[in-house]
Amino acid sequence: MSIFEYEKPPRTMEETGLTHSFLTDLTSKIMYEGGTMTPSSVSEVIRLPNIVCRQIILEMVSLGLIEAQGLETEDIKSEIRYTLTDAGRRRALQAMMVSRYIGPAPVTFESFCRQVKTQSIVNEEVRRDTLERALGHLVIPSGMMDQLGPAANSARSVLLYGEPGNGKTSIAEALKDTFQDTLFVPYAFIVGNQLIRFFDETLHERVDLPANAEKPDPRWVPCRRPVITSGGELTLDMLDLAFEMTSRFYEAPMHLKALGGVFVIDDFGRQVAKPQQFLNRWILPLEKGYDILSLHTGKKFKVPFDQLVVFSSNLRPEELGDGAALRRIYFKIHVPSPTREDYFKIFSAACEAQDIKFERGVVEAFYQREYEQAGVVTSGAHPNFLLHHVKAICRYHDKRMELTDDLLRISWKNVVKYKKNDAVDA
Numbered sequence: 001m002s003i004f005e006y007e008k009p010p011r012t013m014e015e016t017g018l019t020h021s022f023l024t025d026l027t028s029k030i031m032y033e034g035g036t037m038t039p040s041s042v043s044e045v046i047r048l049p050n051i052v053c054r055q056i057i058l059e060m061v062s063l064g065l066i067e068a069q070g071l072e073t074e075d076i077k078s079e080i081r082y083t084l085t086d087a088g089r090r091r092a093l094q095a096m097m098v099s100r101y102i103g104p105a106p107v108t109f110e111s112f113c114r115q116v117k118t119q120s121i122v123n124e125e126v127r128r129d130t131l132e133r134a135l136g137h138l139v140i141p142s143g144m145m146d147q148l149g150p151a152a153n154s155a156r157s158v159l160l161y162g163e164p165g166n167g168k169t170s171i172a173e174a175l176k177d178t179f180q181d182t183l184f185v186p187y188a189f190i191v192g193n194q195l196i197r198f199f200d201e202t203l204h205e206r207v208d209l210p211a212n213a214e215k216p217d218p219r220w221v222p223c224r225r226p227v228i229t230s231g232g233e234l235t236l237d238m239l240d241l242a243f244e245m246t247s248r249f250y251e252a253p254m255h256l257k258a259l260g261g262v263f264v265i266d267d268f269g270r271q272v273a274k275p276q277q278f279l280n281r282w283i284l285p286l287e288k289g290y291d292i293l294s295l296h297t298g299k300k301f302k303v304p305f306d307q308l309v310v311f312s313s314n315l316r317p318e319e320l321g322d323g324a325a326l327r328r329i330y331f332k333i334h335v336p337s338p339t340r341e342d343y344f345k346i347f348s349a350a351c352e353a354q355d356i357k358f359e360r361g362v363v364e365a366f367y368q369r370e371y372e373q374a375g376v377v378t379s380g381a382h383p384n385f386l387l388h389h390v391k392a393i394c395r396y397h398d399k400r401m402e403l404t405d406d407l408l409r410i411s412w413k414n415v416v417k418y419k420k421n422d423a424v425d426a
Contacts, residue, residue: 003182003209004119007111007217009049013056016048017108018190020059025095027056028065029102031084032092038072038079047104047187047218057082065091101195101249104187107219109301112189112198116304119183121225121260126152126178134177138167139345139380141336151331152178157286157309159268159317162335163418165381168312169229171335172264175308176227182207183260184220188249192299196241196250203228203257226261228254232270236281243296256291258307268313269320275313279325282309286328337378343367347383351403354387359403366408377418386411 010016013023030045031037039053046053060066065088069081084092107115131149140148151158152175160168187199204223209216216222230238234254242251255263269275285291285305294300313320317332326332338346344363351358371378387403389411394401 002124002180003213003222004115004123004184006118006184007107007115007220009215009217010052011049013052013059016052016105017111018105022190022193023056023105024060024063024065025091025098026102026105027053027060028084028088028092029095029100031066031082032089032096033102036069036081036083038081040079045103049218060088064088099195099249100247101188101197103197104219106188106190106195107186107217109189109191112186113304115184115186115220116259116306119181119260120306121155121179121308122306124179124181124225130178130180134174135171138170138174139338139342139349140167140171141339141342144333144335147331147333151333152308154330155306155308156330157282157311157328158331158333159311159313159320159329160333160335161313161315161317163337163377163379164314165379166335166337167380168335169264169266172262172266172310172312173227173229175262175310176225179225179261181225182209182222183225184216185223186220188219191301192295192297194250194295194297194299196252198252198257200257203254224261226258227264228258228261229264229266230254231266234265234271234278236273236277239281241293241295250295253293255307255309256293256303259304260306262308262310264310264312266312268311269315275315275320276322276325279321279328283325283328338380339378340367343371343378343380343383346380350383350387354384354391356387356390356401356403362403362405362408365405366412370412374417375420377420379418382415385415389414 013020016023026046027042030042034041034045039050039057042057043050043053057066061068061082064085066082067085069083072078072081126149128145128149131145131152135145148171160171162168185199185204188195188197190196199221204221204226207222207224209222239253239255241253244251265278268278271278286309289305290302291305292300292302311329317326320326344360347363348358370376386408390403390407391401393407393410
């Protein structure tokens, strides 16, 4: 595991890269919400070292924005508590009219871009043994591993296509376990005096640094490389900055939060917008390595586009876009339906996971009748789906959990089936 170079904690207000006015406004809002606070309690919210918070506090005292309220405890070494004056409360309310953001101080845009470049995904190489461990819980068709490895190392774009239920999304999301590096994600960054919130607890996974590691600037969060998945709900406007009219600050779009990691577009082709429209939107980032975003003020700025983009689709490549757009997708990997033996492996693993005895003879007879004779395409999702129905039937009739042909026949009625003539071929 590698830990990339990172920003060291600032020791002065100037070293934060932010103006005194911005830091004063943000601290005023924090104290308006928090009430009487010490420099340490302000530091916990604003994510700046105590030494910097004390400088901000002293400046606010000199401006008549806050006043001392005595020691926090009877111990003479304890911190002094401060509260906003009437002038300070007016300053806080005025600052909230500009932006209601209350939280960690942002980093500068220049610092953000510099860190993204330092911890680029191209710096981490995926080896075959690592990939095999990450995908060990899946039944991967023979030969596909040698396609997936180079695609993961490319840090460009990949299309996984084939019939539904054969593990395309599982493969894409399992790539997370092939990456071991620790990167640093800012709580927020600032562009043209506009704040953009970046770190997302629901998408970024924190990690602990080694005990002997030097502490980073607390405005940065050590994380694993993210794997962020969007699905049929994805719209074109979700790829742009989202300006909150009430709170008056921006939320970074999903693909921006995936910087340094993997962005998976699942069910590609099922979104409201046509696939060609999405590919047109992505041509510049995929080709040039940067994206262009716009503020509501009209200001446009370039952001790094450093991530592995994985399109997962049930459609054939030629159904997704024209030749110019498809050229920007560097790897096109067909994920086939499982073979007979692979199907039995998947069924056996699903039985073990659900604590049901695997009956090979029962499954073989079922396979021959429902797939081979009926001309139905196999799916890696079928075994688990069937077993859930088998368990539901057994619970309803208060019967012992077991795998029988009769139970499979009943469960099979709930399966969406595809004939071989309709299959998505390589």
